[in-house]
Amino acid sequence: xxxxxxxxxxxxxxxxxxxxxxxxxxxxxxxxxxxxxxxxxxxxxxxxxxxxxxxxxxxxxxxxxxxxxxxxxxxxxxxxxxxxxxxxxxxxxxxxxxxxxxxxxxxxxxxxxxxxxxxxxxxxxxxxxxxxxxxxxxxxxxxxxxxxxxxxxxxxxxxxxxxxxxxxxxxxxxxxxxxxxxxxxxxxxxxxxxxxxxxxxxxxxxxxxxxxxxxxxxxxxxxxxxxxxxxxxxxxxxxxxxxxxxxxxxxxxxxxxxxxxxxxxxxxxxxxxxxxxxxxxxxxxxxxxxxxxxxxxxxxxxxxxxxxxxxxxxxxxxxxxxxxxxxxxxxxxxx
Numbered sequence: 206x207x208x209x210x211x212x213x214x215x216x217x218x219x220x221x222x223x224x225x226x227x228x229x230x231x232x233x234x235x236x237x238x239x240x241x242x243x244x245x246x247x248x249x250x251x252x253x254x255x256x257x258x259x260x261x262x263x264x265x266x267x268x269x270x271x272x273x274x275x276x277x278x279x280x281x282x283x284x285x286x287x288x289x290x291x292x293x294x295x296x297x298x299x300x301x302x303x304x305x306x307x308x309x310x311x312x313x314x315x316x317x318x319x320x321x322x323x324x325x326x327x328x329x330x331x332x333x334x335x336x337x338x339x340x341x342x343x344x345x346x347x348x349x350x351x352x353x354x355x356x357x358x359x360x361x362x363x364x365x366x367x368x369x370x371x372x373x374x375x376x377x378x379x380x381x382x383x384x385x386x387x388x389x390x391x392x393x394x395x396x397x398x399x400x401x402x403x404x405x406x407x408x409x410x411x412x413x414x415x416x417x418x419x420x421x422x423x424x425x426x427x428x429x430x431x432x433x434x435x436x437x438x439x440x441x442x443x444x445x446x447x448x449x450x451x452x453x454x455x456x457x458x459x460x461x462x463x464x465x466x467x468x469x470x471x472x473x474x475x476x477x478x479x480x481x482x483x484x485x486x487x488x489x490x491x492x493x494x495x496x497x498x499x500x501x502x503x504x505x506x507x508x509x510x511x512x513x514x515x516x517x518x519x520x521x522x523x524x525x526x527x528x529x530x531x532x533x534x535x536x537x538x539x540x
Contacts, residue, residue: 207238207300211406211419214243219250219274219285224437225422226293226351227277228430235346239295240409242402245285248272249366252280252340256450258472258504263539265365275446278340278351280327282367288357288388290398292405294350301348303341309412310337310354313404317393327352334387356398357390443503448475457538461530463488463523468495468531472504491524495531506539 212229214222222243229241248271249261257263257273260282266273285291294306307323314321314331321337324330329337329352339352363386389396410416427433439445456469464486471479480499482492498516502508510532517528 207413207415208234208236209409209413209415209417210237210239211409211417212239212241212422213402213419214241214422216424217244217246217287219245219248219272220441221427221437222291223250223274223276224433224440225427226349227436227440228433229293230295230342230344230347230349232432233295236297237295238297238300238413239293240406241293241295242405243291243293244287244289244398245274245291246272247284247286247362248274249282249284250274250276251282253277253449254279254451255282256453257447258450258455258539259453260367262366264506269366271366273446274440275449276340276351278342278349280338280340283338283353284358284363284366285353286358286362287398288355288359288390290354290356290401292352292354296348298343298346298348301343301350303339303350305412306350307339309408310352310405313401313408314389316404317389317396317400319389319392319396329354331387331389331392334385336387336389354401355386355388356396356401357388360386360388444475447504450475455538457534459530459534461527463527463530466492466531466534468499468534470499470504475504477502477504477509486527488524488527491527494520494524504539506536509535509539 210233214225216222222245226241229239233239249266251257251260251273253276261273292310307329310329311321311323319331321329321331327339328335337352337354339350342349406419452473454469454471456467458467459465464484466482466484466486469481470477471481477500480496482496484492486492494517498512499509502512513528513532517525
């Protein structure tokens, strides 16, 4: 008989939830089958090999207090809020079966009169519209399958935070693919996060023909785990969320009264490694100054504009005005 465990989370911090998922995956016995159910406050979660500058409208996210999180698994960028239920299945690698997991979710939805089907490698559809997407991760002795279920997510928010128009950004990261999506509440308005979790848990018990105590992973419970806090620090750190991005180049161009300029940013690990500048500006000193001060700066609006202003304040008034123009250009293009 298989060993099973079921966990739920009381908190909605996406970095903490992803850290908790990672902690469970690495610290619980490899021969156990685990179900973890959780929700996040508004955030964008990107795949392991994605570029946030290519996927997200970072300025809109910062304005609306929408967090950026990066998960360990692959796949595309997704928007989470409290209308979105997340599930994670963990199994020994030799008995891992994602189709069993999909079937379990589909059977749980039948309890609400919703007829769903698996589509492709990682989606669940209802009436041809996507209500769930999944991603996967394999280790030497265990594997996990995690995904989302749209219940009452604010779908109007998606265009504002995802897929900005940055066609000039030449990235080696993998772009997300847009899908026609729907909330499960469209098909059954009585379905809630709590009722869906109950249904998934019951189907999990049926699938393994046994029951166990459902453990609520409270903050008090998890605060006792030092390795979990270290993992949380990793997931919340800028170096993981941004610095783990693939190398990319981003040229931006504008014309000012003092001349035209193109700054071709080369970014590696979220840090500007080089700026190739093309300009008909008469001030060679200013262009050389930009090439000197920008490398080594985090590729972030505030960091770049701060460097431009602070490291030009001792130069001539003309150069200070030119630096302000470039800072305004950066704020516009990186938004």
